[in-house]
Amino acid sequence: MAHPTNRGIIDCLHDQNLSFTDLLNKVGNSDHGRFGYHLRILREFVELEPTTKKYRLTDKGKLLANLIRDFRFLTSGANESSRYVKNLRIGDHAVALYDNEDFKRSMSFPFLKAGLSRGEAAVYVVSEEKLDSEVREVQKYGIDFDSLPKGAFTAISAYEWYLRKGKAKAKTIVTNWQTLIHEKEKAGFAGVHVAGEATGFINTGLSEELLKFDELLGRQLVFGVCGLCLYDKNILEEGFLTRVLNCHGHVISKDLIGKTVA
Secondary structure: OOOOOHHHHHHHHHOEEEOOOHHHHHHOOHHHHHHHHHHOOOOEEEEEOOOEEEEEEEEHHHHHHHHHHHHHHHHHHHHHHHEEEEEEOOEEEEEEEEEOOOHHHHHHHHHHHOOOOOOEEEEEEOOOOHHHHHHHHHHHHHHHHHHHOOOOOEEHHHHHHHHOOOOOOHHHHHHHHHHHHHHHHHHOOEEEEEEEOOOOHHHHHHHHHHHHHHHHHOOOOOOOOEEEEEEEEOOOHHHHHHHHHOOOOEEHHHHHEEEEEO
């Protein structure tokens, strides 16, 4: 696993089976012969499904894929960021800046688990196409849904919550959150921990409405919620990032962790 191509093959096959060409393109190795050599080296971990002619992980491969992701999680700068998010409390409004999925999870998962440990509900707002896979990752992290009270953990499609149900309007989205939090408190939870992806707004050209939403919430939240907004910094322009930071009371990233300055 010291070779990045070998790790790339295992990682790409973690969530889906892929043809030779698709796998080659995803891993980014243009040499067909050399790539075939790597697949042969991994024959205990990768096999060709005879019906679809797509590559898939063997049982050993699935175990190896999980070990790679666990190792990456532990070495991705997670320790300091996870300690910080665990200490966020009801009323805190934080922004987490990530550049890859593993670092995003190293912030969001400990954050959600910390809320659950305090008798609060946890809500995870995820991109539509990643909803099922992210729920599986949450379970792998150690959040046991079966042991939680009814309604303690909720995963929501970002498109459904923000763009359809929220009509992509800041005031409507805030009202929807207030209603949901009231329902959770009525059910006996001490508050709500919310981790939500913001990518959907940016990819659909609704960045300004996203900023209005964060500005309405303010640096300190006034109702029973602790919020962690997840921003992919790869798609943020510098001026937009500055405005995002001004809307939040805390920032967590690989380079900067702490309270924001007014």
